[in-house]
Structure formats: C-alpha cells, structure tokens
Amino acid sequence: MPAVMRHGGRLVVVGGVAAGMSAASRARKLRPDVEIVAVEKGRDVSYGACSLPYFIADVIRDRGDLVAYDAEFFRRERRIDVRLEAEAVGLDARKRTLTFRTGGGTETLPFDSLVIATGARAVKVPLPGADLDGVFTLRTLEDGEALKRTIASGNVKRVAIVGGGYIGLEMAEAFAARGIAVTVIELMPAILSTYDTDVSDVVEKELLRNGVAVRKGSRVDGFEPDSGGHRVGYIVAGGQRIATDLAGPGYSVCPQFLPRSECARLARRGRSLWKRGALRAAAIGRGSSRVLRPEIRGDFIRWIDPGIATRAEAQLLARIEALRVTLNRLLFVGAFDFELHWALYPPGAHYARHLDRFRGARERVVSLVLYLNEGWRVRDGGALRLYLSDGAHRDVVPIGGTLVVFLADRFEHEVLPAHRERLSLTGWLRRRTG
Numbered sequence: 001m002p003a004v005m006r007h008g009g010r011l012v013v014v015g016g017v018a019a020g021m022s023a024a025s026r027a028r029k030l031r032p033d034v035e036i037v038a039v040e041k042g043r044d045v046s047y048g049a050c051s052l053p054y055f056i057a058d059v060i061r062d063r064g065d066l067v068a069y070d071a072e073f074f075r076r077e078r079r080i081d082v083r084l085e086a087e088a089v090g091l092d093a094r095k096r097t098l099t100f101r102t103g104g105g106t107e108t109l110p111f112d113s114l115v116i117a118t119g120a121r122a123v124k125v126p127l128p129g130a131d132l133d134g135v136f137t138l139r140t141l142e143d144g145e146a147l148k149r150t151i152a153s154g155n156v157k158r159v160a161i162v163g164g165g166y167i168g169l170e171m172a173e174a175f176a177a178r179g180i181a182v183t184v185i186e187l188m189p190a191i192l193s194t195y196d197t198d199v200s201d202v203v204e205k206e207l208l209r210n211g212v213a214v215r216k217g218s219r220v221d222g223f224e225p226d227s228g229g230h231r232v233g234y235i236v237a238g239g240q241r242i243a244t245d246l247a248g249p250g251y252s253v254c255p256q257f258l259p260r261s262e263c264a265r266l267a268r269r270g271r272s273l274w275k276r277g278a279l280r281a282a283a284i285g286r287g288s289s290r291v292l293r294p295e296i297r298g299d300f301i302r303w304i305d306p307g308i309a310t311r312a313e314a315q316l317l318a319r320i321e322a323l324r325v326t327l328n329r330l331l332f333v334g335a336f337d338f339e340l341h342w343a344l345y346p347p348g349a350h351y352a353r354h355l356d357r358f359r360g361a362r363e364r365v366v367s368l369v370l371y372l373n374e375g376w377r378v379r380d381g382g383a384l385r386l387y388l389s390d391g392a393h394r395d396v397v398p399i400g401g402t403l404v405v406f407l408a409d410r411f412e413h414e415v416l417p418a419h420r421e422r423l424s425l426t427g428w429l430r431r432r433t434g
C-alpha cells in the first residue's frame, strides 16, 4: 500500500484467498486508520486449495476445515469489510472506482488504493469433448465440492487424470484412497518431469504398488461420450488419433499440436538462428550426389543436436519421443530414433514434388512437419501439398502449432512458394535397416 495513502482513505482488495487476505491483513496492521474492503466472487475467503486433494480423499471431511479464517473473523477481528459472492466486473483507474456485481445488483466503490489478487484459473484444455459432463478441473473449493458430490453418487468407478505433475499425483492418491481405479496419463516420457528419473521412477513404483496405472508418453487428443452421449466415456490419448490416421489414410494433420507459448518460444529460436546465419542452404540427394539446386529446393536448414538443445527444443524432442514410443506401440512402425531439422523458406522459395524416402534413405519411416508461423493466412501461400493415392491432393496451410505426420514412403509432396518467411521443423522417425 503506498505510504502516500491519505488518512482515513479506502483500500479495496479484489480476491479473498492467500494473496488477497494477506494483503488486507498486512494493510490493517500498518494502517489502523484506513477502511479496507475485500471483494471475493466465491463463497469463502482464505481457504487452502492445497488441501483439496485431502478433502476429496475424505481425510478432511468438513469443508469448513479448509477455511483458515472465515469472513466473519476478518470483519470482527481485523475490521475488514469482506463482501462475498461479489464479482469485480469493472475498473476505472482514472476515476479510481471498482464496480462489482452481487446477487442484489451492481455497486461502484471509490478507492484510494487497489490490490488485485485474483489468482489463477484452471485451464480447460481446448480439446474435443472437454465440455462433456464428468470432465473436471480442480482449482476452487466449489470445484472440490462438485467433484466430491459426484464421487458420493457412487457411480464413479474409474478416473483418468491428465497430467502426472504434483496435483495430478496428489489426486491419484486421493482417488485411490476412495477405492476408485486410477490411470494417470502423462505426455512426457516420465511423471514428475521436473525431477530426474531417479526420483520419478521411485514415485512411479509407489503408484503402481498402490494399483494406480501410469501411461507415460501419451498425449491426450480428446474425450468421447459414453453411450448416453453427454457424459465422458472414453479418453482418446497417446497419439492414438495420429496412429489411427496413419493406419487409415496414412497421414494426419493435427492443429494445435503445440500450445501457443511453446510454439512462440520455438519460433523465436528458429528466427534467431536464421538471423545469425546459422541455417544453411539445403541440398538434395545423398552422399556424393548431394548438390545445391535452389530451383528444386529453396529452404535453409539446421539439424537439431539433442546434446546442445535449448529448453524449448528439448521440450519438443520429448514430445516427439513420446509420439515415437506411441506409434511403435500402436502401429509397430519399428522406429528406433528420430532426426529433426529447422527449415526456413525465404519468400518465393519452394520445394518441388518429391518423396521423403528416396533411394538410400530407407530408414525414414514416418515424416513429421511442425509449423511455427504466427498469424499465417491462406493468402500467404507456402502450403504443404500432399499428393494422395486417388490422384487428388491436400493442401495444409502452415499455421503455427500444426503438426503433419505421414508415411514417408507413401506420399509425394511439395512446398508451394510462400510470400512471407515460412518456418517449420521437419523430421523423420527412423528405423534400422540392413
């Protein structure tokens, strides 16, 4: 709170949990003279979200035990005017007013100082089926209560947890304690991926000992309803969609394969390599027949060396590794590793029609192209044209985050000229030959 706040002024705090009520309490201690109003859109203040898994496990039975101090305590002991179920909906910084909505209507409150402590929101992943009944996120006490009510109905026999981080594993423990069969689905090759595998292996063994199934290297692609059509019945995971596509038409186009933030980090890395002159004109052919033919192939490339990969590159390598493991498991593609390179096409450059698995490159079994172009429009050109077996073709617009996967020996393809710099990562899952 600024020291300049006038005597008897008003401090308004938006958000009444850890940060908000600490700020309000500290302000009261420092300034007995000011009026303090805390506006909280939920029904509680100062509750411990950290204990929600124990609430769900029923170790903590009473929701009141999650609340450190209730609104009445703050009103009585700290003279903080707590407004519950009051959602801040408007702020006029120039006039110094906050507007909030309650069951009784809308109110506008002038303030001298304002603290915004509205915390985080649970991200409901933008996947098909994420809105089905039975798909939960856990952030607030209300979320915890909703989950607990559903468990109490007695109809929850199996639970899948997307993400094997701290909270995912705490929830695995909670559900297992309630006698529910649990599967943890983790994208990375290990759970608790911020730890070394020495630690995560021990944790995984403990999970398995407690009957929790763990699927690592599995990307959740979406949720499908049960026979009733409204409630989640199945999880489509582990690159299953890509595997199904490869087994069917032989190619798969996955928009939003990468979250925007990861895509942006990789794009920054690629563009900085390009600006530093670290990409080289790509050749065609192999061995002694390698030759530069910009009229056939106009991109500039650089192979990724896993030994010196940046954090963003390493994260992507882990994703591709997870996909490799999945495709081996589901399609028996026999890929033992993969290779990946940056590819930048300057405006006007293209790559003429060709097949990736040409003579002498029999180890390339699956081709991958990941686009990193922000704000790309169809009129920017640069589409990947896949020639299909029925003589038709499919053009894929190189929009950032889209991954294209196809069987390397099946599809001739070309890169059409782009009107802007076009950035991608291109690679192959490889199997041993000879």
Ligand SMILES: Cc1cc2nc3c(=O)[nH]c(=O)nc-3n(C[C@H](O)[C@H](O)[C@H](O)COP(=O)(O)OP(=O)(O)OC[C@H]3O[C@@H](n4cnc5c(N)ncnc54)[C@H](O)[C@@H]3O)c2cc1C
Binding pocket: 014, 015, 016, 017, 018, 019, 020, 039, 040, 041, 042, 048, 049, 050, 051, 052, 053, 086, 087, 088, 089, 117, 118, 119, 120, 138, 139, 140, 167
């Ligand atoms: C399941 C779970 C387990 C966790 N375990 C741990 C742990 O073990 N250790 C740890 O350190 N942390 C843990 N955390 C994280 C910890 O709970 C958060 O870091 C902490 O709650 C953040 O406090 P905050 O006050 O910043 O935000 P929040 O707790 O998110 O509070 C913000 C409040 O602002 C309110 N609000 C939002 N918008 C408005 C608006 N427009 N008007 C009025 N009010 C609004 C919200 O209703 C909310 O009550 C866990 C979290 C969860 C969900």
